[in-house]
Amino acid sequence: MRFPQIEISTTDIRMDYTTTKPQQRIQQPQADLKISQPAATLEINTTNPKLDINQDQLWRDLGMKPTGELIKEYAQIGRQEMLKGISRRVGEGNQMMRSAGKDQGRATIQGIAKQNHGPKRAGPYNIKFIPSYNAVKVNITPGTTDINIERNEPKIDVKVNKPIHQYTPGKVTGTIVQRPEVQIDVIG
Numbered sequence: 001m002r003f004p005q006i007e008i009s010t011t012d013i014r015m016d017y018t019t020t021k022p023q024q025r026i027q028q029p030q031a032d033l034k035i036s037q038p039a040a041t042l043e044i045n046t047t048n049p050k051l052d053i054n055q056d057q058l059w060r061d062l063g064m065k066p067t068g069e070l071i072k073e074y075a076q077i078g079r080q081e082m083l084k085g086i087s088r089r090v091g092e093g094n095q096m097m098r099s100a101g102k103d104q105g106r107a108t109i110q111g112i113a114k115q116n117h118g119p120k121r122a123g124p125y126n127i128k129f130i131p132s133y134n135a136v137k138v139n140i141t142p143g144t145t146d147i148n149i150e151r152n153e154p155k156i157d158v159k160v161n162k163p164i165h166q167y168t169p170g171k172v173t174g175t176i177v178q179r180p181e182v183q184i185d186v187i188g
Contacts, residue, residue: 007185014178022170032159038152049143053136061131 059065065073092112099108 005187007187009183009185011178011181011183013176013180015174016177017172017174019173020171023166023168025164025166027164029161029164031161034157035154037154040152041148041150043148043150045146045148047144050141052139052141054139055136057135057137058131061135 095112096108
């Protein structure tokens with residue numbers, strides 16, 4: 001006995017796919033950056049040095065004195081010389097008066113003339129250094145310098161820009177080229 005048989009045949013589906021690739025573009029714009037550096041504050045304070053030079057004694061040693069002082073000095077020297085002259089003349093007069101009646105008048109006058117005339121030795125000789133030691137007085141007051149620096153921090157302004165993102169998604173489209181089929185036949 002023969003039993004009927006079932007014969008099943010299938011045809012697979014056939015598809016034609018078309019794909020569009022996705023596209024993605026990312027751009028990162030540079031940040032906006034502003035930097036400024038304020039100048040530092042510099043303050044300098046100075047006091048000037050002072051130099052005092054006193055040459056009064058030097059000029060005195062060289063004979064260059066103030067006019068008032070020279071007048072007083074020469075007046076004193078003149079007075080002393082005048083007193084010496086008066087004293088000398090009084091002495092000479094007394095000398096002539098004592099020898100007046102003794103026939104020595106002529107010899108007395110000759111002796112007085114010899115005393116007043118002729119080379120006079122300046123004495124004693126010595127070396128004098130002009131100007132004298134420490135005649136110029138120097139006094140120095142040093143100056144000062146104070147420096148103050150105040151630095152200023154830099155000013156930084158940053159604006160971060162967001163990235164530019166463009167995305168186009170991909171696409172897949174398909175068309176059926178052959179439809180699926182199932183065929184069942186009974187044999188027998």
